[in-house]
Amino acid sequence: MSGIPTLREPQQVVEETGKIQTDRRGLLKGLFAFLGSLVLGSFFYGLYRFMAPGAGTHPPVEVPLGELAPGTAYSLQYGGSPGILIREEDGGLLALSLVCTHLACTVVWNPEKREFHCPCHDALFDAQGHVLSGPPPAPLERWKVEMKGDRVLVGGA
Numbered sequence: 625m626s627g628i629p630t631l632r633e634p635q636q637v638v639e640e641t642g643k644i645q646t647d648r649r650g651l652l653k654g655l656f657a658f659l660g661s662l663v664l665g666s667f668f669y670g671l672y673r674f675m676a677p678g679a680g681t682h683p684p685v686e687v688p689l690g691e692l693a694p695g696t697a698y699s700l701q702y703g704g705s706p707g708i709l710i711r712e713e714d715g716g717l718l719a720l721s722l723v724c725t726h727l728a729c730t731v732v733w734n735p736e737k738r739e740f741h742c743p744c745h746d747a748l749f750d751a752q753g754h755v756l757s758g759p760p761p762a763p764l765e766r767w768k769v770e771m772k773g774d775r776v777l778v779g780g781a
């Protein structure tokens with residue numbers, strides 16, 4: 625009687641069902657093991673990055689000295705943060721982060737008044753980044769400046 629499905633023995637059905645469940649269970653175990661290894665890997669990589677020497681530092685930004693006439697400023701990005709490199713009239717160089725130390729708004733350099741203004745809570749910083757007024761608890765972050773030939777390197781370790 626071909627074409628008519630045959631009835632299986634109950635034990636055979638249970639074995640097939642058990643095999644399917646085992647396969648699902650194995651798949652879930654593998655999936656959880658994979659996800660667990662991702663989580664652990666992320667944790668230990670983050671721990672390594674936190675504890676490794678030089679962690680948190682970024683390669684310095686190069687600015688050609690020729691682009692910095694005395695009394696001018698150069699906008700730059702260092703480590704993902706906006707910053708400014710100021711060349712004083714006497715040739716002195718100063719690099720500051722433009723991230724306000726209150727709630728991280730971007731401050732604006734006013735070359736005429738020689739001060740930084742934070743528009744978020746109306747704070748003022750002097751040309752050296754010190755707080756003149758407003759709620760910021762600390763001066764603007766100062767970045768390392770180094771001369772290398774005709775280039776200025778900003779930031780770095």
Ligand code: FES
Pocket residue numbers: 724725726727728729742743744745746747758759760
């Ligand atoms: S964020 Fe700059 S003063 Fe508040």
